[in-house]
Amino acid sequence: MKHDLPDSLARNADDPNAGSPYAGSPTAGGPHAGSPHAGGPHSDLHALLALQREAYRREPYPAWEARARNLKALRDVLFAHRDAFAEAMNADFGQRAQGEVALAEFVALKQEIDHALKHGARWMKPQRRAVGKWLLPGRAQVVPQPLGVAGIVVPWNYPLLLAAGPLVCALAAGNRAMVKMSELTPRTSALFEALIGQTFARDHVAVVNGDASVGAAFSALPFDHLLFTGSTRVGHEVMRAAAANLTPVTLELGGKSPALIGEHARFDYAVDSLLLGKTLNAGQTCIAPDYVLVPRGREAAFIERARTRFAQLYPDFERNRDYTSIISARHFERLQRLADEAQAHGAQLHALGTHDAATRRFAPVIVTNASENSALMQEEIFGPLWPVVPYDTLDDALRYVNTRARPLALYLYADDARTVERVTRETVAGGMSVNETLMHIVAEGLPFGGVGASGMGAYHGYDGFCTFSKLKPVFTQSRVNGRKLIAPPYGRWFELVIKLMLKL
Template identity: 50%
Template sequence: MNTATQAFTTEDISAEALGDLLARQRASYRANPMPSADERKAKLALLKEMVLRHKDALMDAMSADFSARSRHEMQLAEILGLIEMIGYLSKRLGKWMKPERRSLALHLLPGKAQVIYQPLGVVGIMVPFNYPLLLALGPLATALAAGNHAMIKMPEATPRTSALLAEVIAETFTPESVTVVNGGPAVAARFSELPFDHILFTGAGSIGKHVMRAAAENLTPVTLELGGKSPVVVGPDFPLEEAARRLCYSKSMNAGQTCVAPDYIFVPEGQVDAFKAAYKKAFNTFYPKISDNSDYTAIISERHQSRIAGWVEQARAAGAQVEPVTDEQVDDGTRRQVPLLVTNVDRSMTLMQEEIFGPVLPIMAYKNLQEAVDYINEGDRPLALYYFGFNKAHQQLILNFTHSGGVVFNESMLHVAVDDLPFGGVGASGMGHYHGKEGFITFSKPKAVLYKPKFNGMKMLYPPYGGLVDKVLGFLIR
């Protein structure tokens, strides 16, 4: 690792050193506060070339951090997702940068009103462990497209990936433009206390509260991507086996360690057993075995394994029924985990209160759609909501009578891959967006600008009032 990277990857990096790094980035930004479209595209091209050049090493590092991670999933969800996002941003940022004309009231004429999108300055990006490459470089790409500089705090749970990304970023960008900071919770806390121009945090809501509290000391605007319990409702008109197949694919992706993974499922009353059988069939078709299966990803750490097991055992003790999707015993030395289907659950269980973030799927029966909607609305607003069914009235009920960051009909999770859609939560699942044009705006200041010519029409409204002013006001108000 080169010295430029090593200076900012120690566990005990001080608040002063972090502040100095931020000051250097601020000074660099001030020297070129409105980079051209070509300059921004050049940085995005560097980022793309970096990802492609180091993709194998980065995937090796991620797999080692997880103890086992599907290479195909990494290529699909992290590498391809990044490349497509960079291409999308590069194609559109020139258009987004153009000043937008706005209308003027009659009494303000002549003149010209417009909005210009100015870079904020320096953006702080705080990254979770589950998709460490995509959730570091995706926000970075959007911040660069908006003309900003960036500091990235990588997760301590992925030490190999975090160290390697710090190294390749240092080889690609100057520290005054983009840099990576590594370290544990103390470094994360110091990072969130820096007076950035914007902070984007992706992770648990419990940590997001601390980040927001620290940012408030500097009045730093914050975008929070927090996840939550994303529900699924399978309608009576949707083929049950097909629903199970689609949901098994998305829930199994990254072993359920995805912020928009299906967290619990409602199926029509009387169809729970059929759904479980269809889900088991789908899983065992996708993954004939778990041990030594390069297609199946492991849990990130023993701590998270213990957390998931504890929640399952608590639910079992409270009366829940727990069924593995296969009788296989995993013995390959990794943290790959057999998925579990859990029924007879209620909201008092931790499993039904906290985001599971693992291959455990609670299943509940419902009598009518309103019952499922009422249950969803009684909890925190989720990051995503999924409805399987073709009935337009039911789809409209879901859209109008629930709140969530996003809604997908007849599929799950894929809305995240649509670059042109904003991505973000609502309430407990987060605030703000960073995909699409909305992401560009998040990292920009929409600055109001009014131009007035030499001729001054406002002089007709100057005091002393009366006479001409009364006539003009009377005309305008009518």
């Protein structure tokens, strides 16, 4: 999950995805430079990286018992301060629903930690691999090794989960880690920094807070792996900075995740389910359904069902404490501009509740007849604006999805196997849920990641362990082997062996 603007990197107050975060910021030296840049504005970051890299060299392969202790320590300190985190996030957002904090931050995080503790010892074990008949009786295996020092750039929308979730994967894999928190959630970021500082030595896990220049310098450090959660636009900048050091990256981006209600779907259930995904965190979720494709002629039914269900979910909306505020006045104003521009170009707005700039409470607005050229239909919305797009046939709906950038998530509501199979096979997305919204991200056996414009790489569970590991291939030659048969000088025996090897 991500935010529409990687606030630790963003520069432009008017466009949450605009501008380069690297203007005027230093870039790191050669690969694994690892030493402070004397006199540089962010030499402390390079010094911290050098400190962690030296600690990694002293203990390059920690035993599972040590890794498990680290995971339990992380779990214990964070869960011991659940109420403090809920209060901090509520203050940072202006209103963050306490139930959402419990569900979307702590439940998901507990599952990630518990899964790693249950399976991590097995993940560490070397895996036997085939060698092929010509290398027998040699042996082959893949040995997972810690990469070294991981960098994690955290967004504001789920500040605890998206800091600690990747950290769990990095620690399970035996790494050191530096975590850059968001300055748009200052209380939550400060609390996380303090608690991590109490729990881990700084050469093991360190939290970094600071403004945009710190975020840009952080992303340019020569980490052994960098995981960035943010917008597609800034993802380009992060990847360019990482390329200077050949730092491998996992980019968790976003885009416009479509929802498709099939012709014979359980319509009311589909609307209810999608509304839950769209209203969680007021739509400030990277895998929130960005727009919904409905059979032509069902647009009015969609609006009315959503209106009815929203009133049930959030009664007395103006005073309801279960609905989260938009993170900042700038983000609130951006959503209002998107709606106003769409309306100016002929779209109809169907508000499901009220808007209040003072408290930044922004009830969902369903948008019909939006121009394809409007910013609403071109940019990731990252909020409770919700375009409804009618379609005539499944072919038309698939064409609509496939002519756009590949999304982070795709949601299908259908019960017939043919429709499910077609949509599964004929679309490409970072992840997909059938008859559900958002829940694929918490399926503990599934990787989470994007594709194309929505990102690269994945994490969670075993896939997260692999992301932060080098799966080193190792071949061991047998004492008795046929290596001499294919060594120079190339004579008659060599020709016979090669002929046998190449025999079809």
